Amino acid sequence: MESNKPKLAIVGTGMSGLACADGLGQHFEISLFDKSRGLSGRISTRRGKAHAFDHGAQYFRAKTELFASWLKPFEGNGHLQPWTPRHVYFGADGSRKAHRDVSSKFVFVSGMSAIGKVLLADRPDWKLYLDCMVDLVTGNAGKIFLHCGEERFGPFSHVVLAMPPQQVQALVTPNIAFADALKSAQMIGCHSLMLGYRDQEAPDMDWDCAHFEDEILGFSAVNSTKPGRSGGFAIVVQTKHQWSELHIENNLDTVGSIMKERFETITGIKTDASGYNRVHRWRYASTQTAAASEGSPYLLDKATGLSATGDWCRGSKIEDAFLSGSALAAQLVSQLT
Ligand SMILES: Cc1cc2nc3c(=O)[nH]c(=O)nc-3n(C[C@H](O)[C@H](O)[C@H](O)COP(=O)(O)OP(=O)(O)OC[C@H]3O[C@@H](n4cnc5c(N)ncnc54)[C@H](O)[C@@H]3O)c2cc1C
Known part of the structure; x- marks a missing residue:
């Protein structure tokens, strides 16, 4: 059944992407993408x-x-x-x-990686695209497209990039608002x-x-x-x-x-x-x-409709990834709904 909620894409199904999706699911139609064959990222x-x-x-x-x-x-x-x-x-x-x-x-x-599968079994509305490496992001805020090889997905009102900073960098323009923070993350x-x-x-x-x-x-x-x-x-x-x-x-x-x-x-x-x-x-x-602060542990560019989340925004543990994804979700709910 077609939903009338705004469409939002999350690229990366590690802890940060899953936590972000969970915080947004009531307000958006969620599509999750991952280049791997399985969910959960480094919880593997x-x-x-x-x-x-x-x-x-x-x-x-x-x-x-x-x-x-x-x-x-x-x-x-x-x-x-x-x-x-x-x-x-x-x-x-x-x-x-x-x-x-x-x-x-x-x-x-x-097995640790079961977290993704167990969560998604309880969230049947989420759309999932595995084995789908996003190699290009096009469009503008409110109307963004994701490209995986020959395939194009969208338009999405907002796209969350839930992956390590070097992989985010490959998908955003060098002048994105959070470029400096992204570069500083190691x-x-x-x-x-x-x-x-x-x-x-x-x-x-x-x-x-x-x-x-x-x-x-x-x-x-x-x-x-x-x-x-x-x-x-x-x-x-x-x-x-x-x-x-x-x-x-x-x-x-x-x-x-x-x-x-x-x-x-x-x-x-x-x-x-x-x-x-x-x-x-x-x-x-x-x-x-780390790229961001404990208070706002995510990166967000309202002008392009792109944001980034991951453990690297605040630390290096699963809990850091969770807190980053959840905080970004709360911010997007207040900003976009
Ligand atoms: C060896 C090791 C041991 C660890 N031990 C612990 C521990 O014991 N306890 C603990 O709390 N933490 C531990 N951690 C850290 C923990 O795994 C991470 O903090 C957490 O899993 C990070 O989640 P994330 O969502 O930020 O990123 P990730 O889990 O890295 O998720 C990113 C996802 O994005 C996907 N992706 C990337 N680029 C693209 C693209 N272009 N298109 C589509 N998909 C893409 C990837 O396939 C991946 O699934 C360990 C990490 C490692 C590597």
Whole structure:
């Protein structure tokens, strides 16, 4: 059924795009676009034949009441559950300490990326275009078109670009009102090593989460210990962002070899997992310099009818992306309705 609400497009279905859509859905007809085949952006789950890996964000933390209450329904229906891993801290001097971290951590039970699918199942009015890379934005405020290769979508009254700043930059004109803020935002990379062990290979572990005081490695998690996970024994190892930034163009096999050698040296755990053994590169993983303020954590150009949102507007966590998308939605509702 055709709706008589104004049409609004959101490009990017990560946390910021989803939060923005949720704040706008009552007032606008929402169309969501993503270049990936799945939803949820960096809240991502890679599936092999017998293993699954959250190779992007590991868990949710809600420090604000707003985010905690938005997550509540997912907890209520069992999709989101607490995860209480055993932590260990590996010091630079070779020391090893059990690390007590009592902060609440939540994960989606079938895989972190389920957040998008679960949300959209409850929002049947939203139009979704996956595998659809927006490569051009044309038109003017009130009548904007999105182009994905040969296809054209629109007109839209407003377009939200919910993606890392470098990707926003590729879609807007250099003289857009928020050009300077966009340029000032800096993001750095990360590599995730995914190790899927067959049953007979699974190492004996006395930790589920490791933190490293190391130049190369930052964090590791035994993904298969998260609640509700099926599949084989799975470990994710992530680099320090600064190290990845220096090696961002390197061959992934070389990066993988370096990460494995370091992981074995520090933890004593073998990395010759034969079920799955790959590295993923995140070019834009974490915010180095935020683009906006906590009070108005988004970028908006009324003249062109374009806005931008993402974790990079205020920080580098899922909650930052949520708060950015929600704040932009509130602003657009007051401005456009
Ligand atoms: C390795 C790693 C570990 C992390 N660990 C944690 C953690 O444990 N806890 C935590 O809170 N946070 C963590 N984070 C950060 C968290 O993932 C991000 O803060 C959050 O997911 C960002 O959401 P976003 O909407 O801002 O951007 P994104 O999730 O990057 O979403 C952007 C979306 O835009 C799409 N897109 C881009 N360009 C186009 C285009 N031209 N056309 C169509 N679609 C496009 C992309 O495909 C993507 O889906 C981690 C991140 C990484 C990479």
